Amino acid sequence: xxxxxxxxxxxxxxxxxxxxxxxxxxxxxxxxxxxxxxxxxxxxxxxxxxxxxxxxxxxxxxxxxxxxxxxxxxxxxxxxxxxxxxxxxxxxxxxxxxxxxxxxxxxxxxxxxxxxxxxxxxxxxxxxxxxxxxxxx
Amino acid sequence: xxxxxxxxxxxxxxxxxxxxxxxxxxxxxxxxxxxxxxxxxxxxxxxxxxxxxxxxxxxxxxxxxxxxxxxxxxxxxxxxxxxxxxxxxxxxxxxxxxxxxxxxxxxxxxxxxxxxxxxxxxxxxxxxxxxxxxxxx
Amino acid sequence: xxxxxxxxxxxxxxxxxxxxxxxxxxxxxxxxxxxxxxxxxxxxxxxxxxxxxxxxxxxxxxxxxxxxxxxxxxxxxxxxxxxxxxxxxxxxxxxxxxxxxxxxxxxxxxxxxxxxxxxxxxxxxxxxxxxxxxxxx
Numbered sequence: 001x002x003x004x005x006x007x008x009x010x011x012x013x014x015x016x017x018x019x020x021x022x023x024x025x026x027x028x029x030x031x032x033x034x035x036x037x038x039x040x041x042x043x044x045x046x047x048x049x050x051x052x053x054x055x056x057x058x059x060x061x062x063x064x065x066x067x068x069x070x071x072x073x074x075x076x077x078x079x080x081x082x083x084x085x086x087x088x089x090x091x092x093x094x095x096x097x098x099x100x101x102x103x104x105x106x107x108x109x110x111x112x113x114x115x116x117x118x119x120x121x122x123x124x125x126x127x128x129x130x131x132x133x134x135x136x137x
Numbered sequence: 138x139x140x141x142x143x144x145x146x147x148x149x150x151x152x153x154x155x156x157x158x159x160x161x162x163x164x165x166x167x168x169x170x171x172x173x174x175x176x177x178x179x180x181x182x183x184x185x186x187x188x189x190x191x192x193x194x195x196x197x198x199x200x201x202x203x204x205x206x207x208x209x210x211x212x213x214x215x216x217x218x219x220x221x222x223x224x225x226x227x228x229x230x231x232x233x234x235x236x237x238x239x240x241x242x243x244x245x246x247x248x249x250x251x252x253x254x255x256x257x258x259x260x261x262x263x264x265x266x267x268x269x270x271x272x273x274x
Numbered sequence: 275x276x277x278x279x280x281x282x283x284x285x286x287x288x289x290x291x292x293x294x295x296x297x298x299x300x301x302x303x304x305x306x307x308x309x310x311x312x313x314x315x316x317x318x319x320x321x322x323x324x325x326x327x328x329x330x331x332x333x334x335x336x337x338x339x340x341x342x343x344x345x346x347x348x349x350x351x352x353x354x355x356x357x358x359x360x361x362x363x364x365x366x367x368x369x370x371x372x373x374x375x376x377x378x379x380x381x382x383x384x385x386x387x388x389x390x391x392x393x394x395x396x397x398x399x400x401x402x403x404x405x406x407x408x409x410x411x
Contacts (some may be wrong), residue, residue, distance in 0.1 A: 001138040001275040001411050003310040031334065036140040038177060038272055040312060040375055044386025046327045052235050053183045053227055058215030062224050063231075070207055070344060078332030087336050090327055093339075094370065096231065098326050101177055101375050102240050103270040105142065112181025112266065129386065133377040134310055135410065136272065137138050138275040150381055173277040174409055175314060189372050190320045190364055190402075195352030199361050232367065238314055238375050240407040242279065249318025249403065273409065274275050 003135045004032035005045075012124030018060050019119045021050075021130065025102075026109050028132045035107045037136015042099035047089035047123035049096035055116040060119050063120075067092045089122035096120050103137055141169035144181075155197050155258045157239030158187075158205035158267065163237075163246050165269045172244045174273015179236035181268050184226035184260035193252040200257075203204045204229045224257035233257050241273055277409045278306035281318075286398030292334050293393045295324075295404065299376075300383050302406045309381045311410015314372035316373035318405050321397035323370035329390040337394075341366045363396035370394050378410055 008021060008029045025041055041050045053059065077087030100117055103110035109117075119130055145158060165230045178187045184214075190196065200253055214224030237254055240247035256267055280302045288382045327333065330376060339390055351361030374391055379385035383391075393404055 001311075004305065005377065005384075030358075037138075037271075038175070038270070038312070040377060041306070042376075044389065046388050051231065053231065055214075056216060056219065059224060060217055060226055062214045062216050062228070066208070066212075066228055071340070075340075077336045079318070079328075079330060079336050082330065082332055087333060090333055091340055094325065094327065097234070097371070099375055101179075101189070101236055102177075103142065103177060103268055105270075110142075110268065110270075112268075113216075114183050115181065131377055131384065131386075133312070133379075133384075135310075136140065174275075175312070175407070188368065190368065191353075193353060193356065195354075195356055196361060196364055198352045199365070203345070203349075203365055234371070238316075240279065240314060240316075240405055242407075245409075247405065249277075249320070249405075250317065251320050269375055273277065 001135060002137060004034060004115045005026055005133045006107045008026060008130040010119060011127045012121045016064060016122050017121045017124055019100060020055050020116050021119050022117045025117055025132055029104055029134055034104060034134045034136040037104045037134055039102050039104050045097045047086055047093055048128055049093045049120040050100050051096045051120060052100050052112055052115050052117055063122050086123040092122045105132060138235060138272060139171055141171060142270045145267040146264060147256060147257045148257045148264045149162060152261050153201060153269055154258045154261055155239060157192050159254045162269055163175050166241055166271055171271045171273040174241045174271055176239050176271045177243050178254060179268050181266045184223055184230055184255040185265055186230045187237050188233045188257060189237050189252050189254055191251050209219050223260040229259045276411060278308060279288050279407045282404040283401060284320055284393060285401045286395045289396045290338060291398055294329050294390050295393050296391045299391055299406055303378055303408055305314060306408045308408045308410040309376060311378045311408055312406055313376050313378050313408045320405040321367055323367045323394040324374050325370045325394060326374050326391055327337055328388055348401050360397040366396045368393050376406060377410060
C-alpha cells in the first residue's frame, strides 16, 4: 500500500465563498502515482466544508441563500459570547459536510458525469488548508 | 492491497424514492473476496444520496416530509432559471449525504444492528449509478 | 496493508449528549501501530452521530438548540406510530452525520488545529457502540 499527502491552501476574498478544487485534487493524484485506491479530501478548519455537487453558479447562489435561511447569521448564539462571531459558519459547515471520500481509478478521480469537488468557505479572508490524502497502489 | 469496483444501476418509478441496497453491497463484497478493509458507496449523480439508517417505512415517510419542509420544492431557485427544475434535489441530497464509508470485516459489511444502506433518489425516473469500491486484503 | 478494529462503548446520562472522543481514537491508532493510512470512526446506532468540530461548550449548546429548531422533537412522525418516540433522533443524526474519515500520519490523527472528534448521542441512556477501524501501514 502506498500513501501520499498534500495540502491545498486558500485565502478567499469573500467571507462566504465556494471554490471548485476538482482539477487541483486530480493533479495531486497524478503526482502520487497511485492508480487504484481512495482519496480523502477534507477541510482542516471547522468553519469550512468539502462537498461534491454541480459547477453551476445559480446553484451555488441557491446554496448560500438556503443556508442563510436555515442557519441565520445573527441568531443569539452562545458561541459568539466567547468573542467569536462565526457560530453560523460552524453550523453551515456541518450541513455541507467536512469531507469527501472519492474513488481513484486509473490514477484519476472516478467521479460521476457532473460531480465536482468544492471547497466551501464560511468564515474566510484568512489562510486555511484542505488535506488531500490518497491511499492505494 | 486489493481493490474491487462495481456499479449499481437504478431507474426509479417515482421522482423521489428510497431503496435499501444493503444486500447488493454485501454481494459485491463477497464477489471481491476482500476480507478486511473499507467499502465506499457513493451516488455518482448529484441529485441522489447514499445514507445509512433504519429500514422502517414510517421513518422513510418522515424523511421525505421533513426534507420538503426544510427544502421547499418550488422556491424561486436560480438553478431552475437554467431550464432545470431540480434545484431542490441538489439541496436534499446535500442534507442526506453523497456517500457512506463502511468497515468490511470477514468479507462482510460490518454494520450495527439496525444499520441499512439506502439509495435516496430525489430526481429519478431515469438511469443513474452508484459506485461501490472496496479496498483491503 | 494492515487493519485494526476496536469499539468504543457509551451509555450517556442525558438523552441528548455530546462527548469528545479524540483522545480515545488516538489511543486506538497508537495501539494499532499503523503509521500511514485512514481511520473510519462511525456510530453503529442510527440515532447517534460522529462528527468533527470545536470543543467549545457554547457551540455545543448552539448545535442542540439549532437541531431542535429544524427537527422538532414532538412533530407527528410516522415512525413514532410504531411505538417509538425517537424519530427526531434519526433526523438529527442525519444532519450531524454518521461517520468521520480522518487521515492517519506518523501513527496519529492528522487533524487541523481546532478539529476534535465528537460522539453525538440523540437517544441515549442505553449502551451504544462506535466503530474505529484503521487501515494502512
